[in-house]
Amino acid sequence: MSDSLTPAVDEQANARAQRGKPTPGPTMWSRLGGIPHLGLIIALALLAVVGMVTVPETFATGSNLVSVLSLAATIGVITVGVTFVIIGGGIDLSVGAVMALASVWATTLATQSYGPVVMVLCAVLVGTGAGLVNGLLISYGRMVPFIATLAMLVAARGLAQRMSDRRTQLVQQANQAIVDMSTTRVLGLPVLVYVFAVVVVLGWVLLNRTTFGRRTYAVGGNPEAARLAGIDVRRHTVLLYALSGLCCGIAAVLIMARTTTGSSTHGDLYELDAIAAVIIGGTLLTGGRGTIIGSILGLLIFTVITNLFILNGLNTSDQLIAKGLIIVIAVLLQRRSLKSVT
């Protein structure tokens, strides 16, 4: 009697497991759901096939792989931070602007005079500081995340323009160490790709192996339950946005390395790419669910599409249309698989 619900669930699961052949519809999707991110991996593989068929001489080359990964690295680091914020039930629209501000602040003549280490520290601190402000406004100022970070987007861009006088600031010869991150290669890959990889690994560990990660899922999944279970939801929310800001600071260093500049125009619309990558990766915008790996796969899909369009000499408008379609298709497919599981 007390278990009246559970046997039925068991039977369903058994039936699903025993049926050898995948039947069409929901059952197939739930089977696919058993292997994490299989859909994303297949999509990525399909794109690779498209690349090898349409532009065989340029796509599958080492230099193309390097350019795809370098391109992905900057937004990738941001995507890790945004994944945390979204799993925690929030949203961060300010990431691109905060990265731009951090890049400008780190490349002012004053900052550059202290050398590359201080430049990196500066970028990271500016990013974290902006994230902290976001978090405080949302947690203790009780602002809606969308609005608080939208305000930060506008204000950070404005501040970046003011600091730089709307001029692009070059990384000086003396601070060449920053630029070396994109030119120096280890085992064929530029250093900034390794920075990206380290951020992803640390992000994964933080989300899956620490109390911080557990709290993130709890706060996003059911903030009231988290609060009543004794979790300090406000403090955790502040930390989540600070973490996102920290990622923006790291991304600022990477973009300085890649472009040799700091500029108020850096990272325009990065927030949309990062959020789209997170959504394609299967993280729910309502919070409480999602993975770092999914987000990174989502981002790679996006980057490879961009790459394919460029290699095929197609125009950027079509590229945007394709990306829009990908978002819609990804979300529709996820909804089907979600439904079959619940």
Next chain:
Amino acid sequence: MPPSSSDSASLLMMRGIVKQFPGVRALDGVDLDVRAGEVHCLLGQNGAGKSTLIKVLAGAHQPDEGTIVFGGQEVRLTGPTAAIRLGISTIYQELDLVDGLSVAENVFLGHEPARLGFVGQSEVNRATRELLTGLGHGEIRPTTEVGRLSPAAKQVVSMARALSYDTRLIVMDEPSAALAHDEVANLFRIIRELTAQGVAVIYISHRLEEIREIGDRVTVLKDGRTVAVGLPAKETPTSQVVSLMTGRNVEHVFPPRPRPGSHDGRPEVLRVEGLTVPGRVDEVSFTVRAGEIVGLAGLVGSGRSEIVEAIYGARRADGRVILNGSPVRGGSPSRAVRAGMGLAPEERKAQALLLDQSVMRNISLSSLDRYARFGWMNRSREASDARRQVEELGIRPPQLDRPIKNLSGGNQQKAVLARWLINGRKLLLLDEPTRGVDVGARAELYAVIRKLADEGVGVLLVSSEVPEVLGLADRVLVIREGRLIHQSDARDLDEHHILDMIMEGRPA
């Protein structure tokens, strides 16, 4: 029960209505007869099936068995629209008005008089004004935003909405709960005018004095069944009504209690002094000793949940909360948890569970720091602790990685208790711990709660079900309208006593 189907004046006749939900039979053969032009009162304890019955009448639930005859014809209420089209309107306890819309827009929401798809605003306003004037509230302007109205005025707007349809039967679920005394008088005047026009009213209230004043006949529900049909509302003595509502079959198996007075020497775990939540709780003081289960009895809205929330810091309050001799600063559940409290909240799914997550993660939620060194989770220790709880409490199925939403209500609640068992609480606050839990699992929960108390935990228990408070608690506090009106050993009280006190404010 002799069916009075020969009664040709019946506007509504329900026979043998059965409604089954997973794990609980909410309606188990209900009969109801309502005549045109009468005020028919529906009485019953919480969980007796009143809400389910009116949802069936409103077309919101489909009955599994039984027949409904309305206006001489058998009908099927397939949805809210079908019910309204027949002339059945329902005014719910939580008024379902849209705060952001105007009074007139609310009244005609969903059936705006429209010409070619355009809503004639002046026409809507005029019709609304007419309805409000008819209700004796011409002062409410049709263009006012509903969110700015007082609860009493909102009630009137709800009533106007019910009347904006061609209504023959109005169901009112606790319409007086939000009203002051003189506003109730106006409500009654409106009801009398309606019945004079031949409209029938089904009136649900816990206040017996109101039922005597406005009611014609009474139907009593108990455990999803009709136990009395058409009693005269004015003449039936209170004692008879209360004993019809109570005296349920012994279906709760309560664990044995320690001897009276055995807690006397035990230390105080909780001392509450002058706890006040403005407008909700008024100067409540009491204590809970180690190993003692203290029950809070009271109606929904009496302030009992607010007391629990205030102690836990989930709600701002004045007064002092002292745990194990040291005061706990309010306003923060995480502080309360660090001090040694635990809460099983009223709304399990909304307030306690991470539905998508595993049983294990739901159990360890409040103890993450116990399993971590510098933030790094020791997952094997977490799993072994959770597994021990799953085994000891008999959580079924005994799988740690199953999403908790796939468990039955009783097993979910056990997981919530396990959350606090793994980190050794001094005081547990249990708000409606057996809501939505079937009978078999209830007995298990009772045993767990008693075992906790025997291990020295102080327990404060809130329940709408008087037999539960009486059967489980050592001491009972009776709350009425935010005040503590009585406390005594549970053995010195019976269900009758307590119901008298919480419904009529009569001391034992």
